[in-house]
Amino acid sequence: MDPHLLRTFITVAECGSFSAAAARLGYTQSAVSQHIAALESDLGTPLLGRRPVVPTPAGERLLEHAGPLLLRLDAARADVRRTIAGPPSTLTLAASPLAAHSLARGLAEVRRSHPGTEHSLTVCGRSQVVAGVAAGTFTLGLIDGIAAPTDPLHLSDAVQLRTTPVAHDELVVALPADHPLANRRDLTLADLVDARWIDAPDLAAPLAALRTAAGSNALHPAFTYHGTDLRTLLTLIQAGHGLAALPRPAVTPSSAAVQGLAAVPLTRPRLVHRTELLHGHLSGPAAEALAGVLSDLE
Amino acid sequence: MDPHLLRTFITVAECGSFSAAAARLGYTQSAVSQHIAALESDLGTPLLGRRPVVPTPAGERLLEHAGPLLLRLDAARADVRRTIAGPPSTLTLAASPLAAHSLARGLAEVRRSHPGTEHSLTVCGRSQVVAGVAAGTFTLGLIDGIAAPTDPLHLSDAVQLRTTPVAHDELVVALPADHPLANRRDLTLADLVDARWIDAPDLAAPLAALRTAAGSNALHPAFTYHGTDLRTLLTLIQAGHGLAALPRPAVTPSSAAVQGLAAVPLTRPRLVHRTELLHGHLSGPAAEALAGVLSDLE
DNA sequence: GGCTATTACGGAAATCGTAACCATG
DNA sequence: CATGGTTACGATTTCCGTAATAGCC
Numbered sequence: 001m002d003p004h005l006l007r008t009f010i011t012v013a014e015c016g017s018f019s020a021a022a023a024r025l026g027y028t029q030s031a032v033s034q035h036i037a038a039l040e041s042d043l044g045t046p047l048l049g050r051r052p053v054v055p056t057p058a059g060e061r062l063l064e065h066a067g068p069l070l071l072r073l074d075a076a077r078a079d080v081r082r083t084i085a086g087p088p089s090t091l092t093l094a095a096s097p098l099a100a101h102s103l104a105r106g107l108a109e110v111r112r113s114h115p116g117t118e119h120s121l122t123v124c125g126r127s128q129v130v131a132g133v134a135a136g137t138f139t140l141g142l143i144d145g146i147a148a149p150t151d152p153l154h155l156s157d158a159v160q161l162r163t164t165p166v167a168h169d170e171l172v173v174a175l176p177a178d179h180p181l182a183n184r185r186d187l188t189l190a191d192l193v194d195a196r197w198i199d200a201p202d203l204a205a206p207l208a209a210l211r212t213a214a215g216s217n218a219l220h221p222a223f224t225y226h227g228t229d230l231r232t233l234l235t236l237i238q239a240g241h242g243l244a245a246l247p248r249p250a251v252t253p254s255s256a257a258v259q260g261l262a263a264v265p266l267t268r269p270r271l272v273h274r275t276e277l278l279h280g281h282l283s284g285p286a287a288e289a290l291a292g293v294l295s296d297l298e
Numbered sequence: 299m300d301p302h303l304l305r306t307f308i309t310v311a312e313c314g315s316f317s318a319a320a321a322r323l324g325y326t327q328s329a330v331s332q333h334i335a336a337l338e339s340d341l342g343t344p345l346l347g348r349r350p351v352v353p354t355p356a357g358e359r360l361l362e363h364a365g366p367l368l369l370r371l372d373a374a375r376a377d378v379r380r381t382i383a384g385p386p387s388t389l390t391l392a393a394s395p396l397a398a399h400s401l402a403r404g405l406a407e408v409r410r411s412h413p414g415t416e417h418s419l420t421v422c423g424r425s426q427v428v429a430g431v432a433a434g435t436f437t438l439g440l441i442d443g444i445a446a447p448t449d450p451l452h453l454s455d456a457v458q459l460r461t462t463p464v465a466h467d468e469l470v471v472a473l474p475a476d477h478p479l480a481n482r483r484d485l486t487l488a489d490l491v492d493a494r495w496i497d498a499p500d501l502a503a504p505l506a507a508l509r510t511a512a513g514s515n516a517l518h519p520a521f522t523y524h525g526t527d528l529r530t531l532l533t534l535i536q537a538g539h540g541l542a543a544l545p546r547p548a549v550t551p552s553s554a555a556v557q558g559l560a561a562v563p564l565t566r567p568r569l570v571h572r573t574e575l576l577h578g579h580l581s582g583p584a585a586e587a588l589a590g591v592l593s594d595l596e
Numbered sequence: 597g598g599c600t601a602t603t604a605c606g607g608a609a610a611t612c613g614t615a616a617c618c619a620t621g
Numbered sequence: 622c623a624t625g626g627t628t629a630c631g632a633t634t635t636c637c638g639t640a641a642t643a644g645c646c
Contacts, residue, residue, distance in 0.1 A: 317625060
């Protein structure tokens with residue numbers, strides 16, 4: 001189970017095609033075919049059905065492991081490199097969309113405290129932030145999510161990263177102002193199991209996360225929004241396509257898009273929207289250089 | 299970072315010698331030397347000092363990652379194999395020493411419910427139980443440890459295993475009957491920070507675990523017992539070499555070794571001794587075959 | 597018949613062992 | 622000088638690309 005083989009396997013499964021995967025990886029179709037054949041021979045079982053190329057049950061299991069495995073491998077390499085490198089000369093920040101709001105608040109402070117260094121900010125999905133910080137692509141990451149009030153965010157257990165809580169926000173349900181529930185003082189998830197939900201996994205808390213947090217598995221999305229634009233989501237809600245759980249500040253900024261929206265606190269189960277700072281293990285001068293950033297953001 | 303190279307690296311670090319590692323792995327000294335050289339060239343930094351052979355700081359970091367990484371790799375392989383294999387014809391059980399007590403209670407039930415299959419039981423350290431179950435060496439594992447009353451046991455996050463709580467026992471401090479604290483109704487960790495502790499990491503809760511659970515880092519062992527025999531540990535305590543935190547049932551069985559020992563509940567921080575059943579993801583007939591075992595033990 | 601995976605084969609590269617070499621205690 | 626890590630070198634294997642083959646829409 002060479003990591004290269006696993007990487008090819010993941011790519012083929014993603015692409016649904018040997019040749020597309022080969023193109024993406026810079027191999028020939030032949031090489032990809034040999035990689036998969038080697039894996040299948042090693043594990044003694046077919047991993048992919050051909051034509052169409054879809055994972056077998058065994059392949060599904062392997063897929064669940066392969067990604068985290070490669071991530072951990074990158075994390076290990078990045079961790080070693082950090083110990084031999086001095087303090088980073090460029091601060092590369094990453095944040096999930098809703099966490100970027102918190103970051104924007106503190107960014108001025110960060111730049112002032114590190115006038116000499118270059119800065120960059122990337123806004124992308126939660127898992128990409130985690131993966132990037134683990135692999136050393138980003139110096140710092142900021143992610144958001146929902147959790148019980150005392151619990152930390154439960155991020156991919158593939159990697160071991162330091163986390164620092166940055167902000168807790170009240171979790172509210174955003175719904176059209178003329179929605180029957182819009183005038184309620186508060187809401188429980190029980191009130192909402194039959195509601196029309198918009199799942200916006202790249203932006204708001206994924207419905208799956210809400211489901212596990214609530215222990216219920218009755219929440220089903222009526223609509224899925226793949227995107228990271230908050231205003232688009234709010235407009236969708238306003239137009240009655242469904243409702244979503246968001247941090248209070250996201251629904252009540254001084255923004256024109258918010259007119260016609262109600263934000264009702266979600267009080268049961270007790271959940272909060274949490275923002276956390278992620279960073280790899282930093283030692284020596286690097287740690288000192290970043291201590292300022294952390295304290296600025298907290 | 300080929301897994302083979304990582305494996306050699308771990309072995310060399312453990313052995314403190316290239317040649318010893320070569321013997322253990324079935325390589326020549328030369329091959330081991332080349333492996334380490336390849337790793338160091340890949341990562342661009344020395345990982346081991348020679349003569350004596352000790353990890354550099356960078357090597358230490360890599361060591362922290364390498365073990366879990368290889369474990370996860372084995373876990374992936376085992377997981378795939380489980381999906382293609384039918385129900386296991388032999389039930390291989392593993393348990394940490396104190397968990398084995400709980401297992402012995404239920405073992406008769408297990409054997410009765412699976413009269414056709416072979417059974418075996420291995421008692422070994424917690425991490426070996428976890429690793430063995432992850433790698434598929436054991437069908438089921440039973441581990442014990444301490445945790446906050448509502449929390450699950452925090453086992454190595456390298457692997458993803460199902461856990462089922464089996465037993466909660468009160469955590470008591472075992473001390474000689476003539477110890478000044480022996481007559482207390484209960485104890486807090488604050489009472490015991492200056493006490494003489496026996497650390498028995500293979501048997502009782504490791505002091506390090508107590509420390510992190512307590513948030514304090516003032517607990518230092520006066521004596522370390524490497525072994526898995528409960529009666530030996532109890533005798534050590536009785537003889538005044540120190541005290542230890544144990545589950546209530548371990549200190550008050552109908553056993554002769556217990557005379558002269560006191561068991562005082564540890565009430566603060568709120569901790570319990572917990573026993574959990576571990577198993578890999580089982581699908582189809584295998585899951586059904588083992589469902590009985592799980593329910594028997596619960 | 598076109599698209600795509602597989603197989604055959606050859607050259608390049610990597611792997612490991614033997615053996616000579618060298619460094620440290 | 623002896624133990625033990627390194628380097629040199631060669632046989633074997635592995636890996637990947639080219640090209641021919643085979644299988645499914």
